[in-house]
Amino acid sequence: MKTMLHCMSHSPLVGFVDPLPEILDEVNGVISNARKAVKAFDPDLVVLFAPDHYNGFFYDLMPSFCIGTDAYAIGDFGTLAGDLNVPQALAESLAASVLDSGVDVAVSYRMQLDHGFAQPLDELVGGLDCKPVIPIFINSVAVPLPSFQRARLLGEAVGRYLKTLDKKVLILGSGGLSHQPPVPELATANAHMVDRMKGSGRHLPDDEREARTQRVITAARRFVEDQSTLHPLHPEWDQSFMTLLSEGRMADLDAMKNDELSALAGKSTHEVKAWVSAFAALSVMGNFNTTNRYYRPIPEWIAGFGSLTAYTEKTL
Numbered sequence: 001m002k003t004m005l006h007c008m009s010h011s012p013l014v015g016f017v018d019p020l021p022e023i024l025d026e027v028n029g030v031i032s033n034a035r036k037a038v039k040a041f042d043p044d045l046v047v048l049f050a051p052d053h054y055n056g057f058f059y060d061l062m063p064s065f066c067i068g069t070d071a072y073a074i075g076d077f078g079t080l081a082g083d084l085n086v087p088q089a090l091a092e093s094l095a096a097s098v099l100d101s102g103v104d105v106a107v108s109y110r111m112q113l114d115h116g117f118a119q120p121l122d123e124l125v126g127g128l129d130c131k132p133v134i135p136i137f138i139n140s141v142a143v144p145l146p147s148f149q150r151a152r153l154l155g156e157a158v159g160r161y162l163k164t165l166d167k168k169v170l171i172l173g174s175g176g177l178s179h180q181p182p183v184p185e186l187a188t189a190n191a192h193m194v195d196r197m198k199g200s201g202r203h204l205p206d207d208e209r210e211a212r213t214q215r216v217i218t219a220a221r222r223f224v225e226d227q228s229t230l231h232p233l234h235p236e237w238d239q240s241f242m243t244l245l246s247e248g249r250m251a252d253l254d255a256m257k258n259d260e261l262s263a264l265a266g267k268s269t270h271e272v273k274a275w276v277s278a279f280a281a282l283s284v285m286g287n288f289n290t291t292n293r294y295y296r297p298i299p300e301w302i303a304g305f306g307s308l309t310a311y312t313e314k315t316l
């Protein structure tokens with residue numbers, strides 16, 4: 001079994017509030033190299049772990065984890081919109097296998113996705129539907145959140161299933177690293193926003209979608225000017241997290257409480273659980289080596305921006 005992994009931060013602010021041209025060129029170079037590596041690997045199947053930002057998953061029914069057997073992206077922040085090419089029978093048997101492993105994952109036969117899924121498919125795979133993709137949602141913003149340990153066990157269960165397939169699999173993790181963009185919270189939102197967060201936001205009117213986009217752009221511009229306006233980025237934590245995954249020490253994170261991570265690195269940093277699940281899945285498929293490690297804090301994108309590739313040993 002040959003397996004490749006790529007984990008990368010995402011940001012809806014790409015193209016709206018960009019860093020200086022030399023930094024943008026550097027990041028685009030990193031993404032371009034990752035895209036070339038994916039093309040060279042030419043996967044038969046992509047498994048993508050990613051979060052949502054109240055665009056597809058709401059408090060009317062919020063699972064910790066969800067496997068899509070069919071899915072489409074809404075195209076928020078100008079990202080790709082349209083149907084994914086989800087192999088339904090394979091996604092169904094993955095879900096059954098994960099449940100059998102003791103991880104109570106939900107399933108969706110019409111999963112609505114946002115930039116968290118669309119951006120990596122666009123940047124790394126070349127589009128939403130050019131490869132068979134199984135999307136796996138990890139709740140990373142709507143408290144109460146799953147723990148690091150559950151994200152690891154989810155990944156291991158997925159990896160055990162993938163190991164039974166005679167396929168070249170690309171495992172993607174989308175999100176993080178340290179960051180806290182202005183995502184609404186149930187405890188502090190006004191009545192209108194609470195209603196949106198409980199499900200009416202599934203079909204947002206155009207003017208409200210635009211206002212929401214502008215609110216994030218404005219917050220990013222302020223953050224560039226003054227990094228005390230949002231939770232600061234935490235490059236040291238981000239680097240130590242990437243090292244920990246590279247060394248296969250995912251279980252070391254089990255002891256970290258969710259509140260502790262929020263206080264340390266920001267409330268959206270829970271998106272790194274997509275990386276933990278991805279690396280956990282890879283780890284059960286064999287020994288692995290990481291390559292092409294990149295990290296830079298990018299205030300314009302309100303993001304500790306990281307990118308990391310890994311392969312099971314057979315393919316290096």
Ligand SMILES: O=C(O)CCC(=O)/C=C/C=C(\O)C(=O)O
Nearest residue numbers: 010011012053181182183184212
């Ligand atoms: O305005 C909202 O309701 C949500 C804003 C939003 O979607 C922000 C997303 C930011 C990221 O995805 C990120 O930085 O990871």
Ligand SMILES: [Fe+2]
Nearest residue numbers: 053116175271
């Ligand atoms: Fe995000």
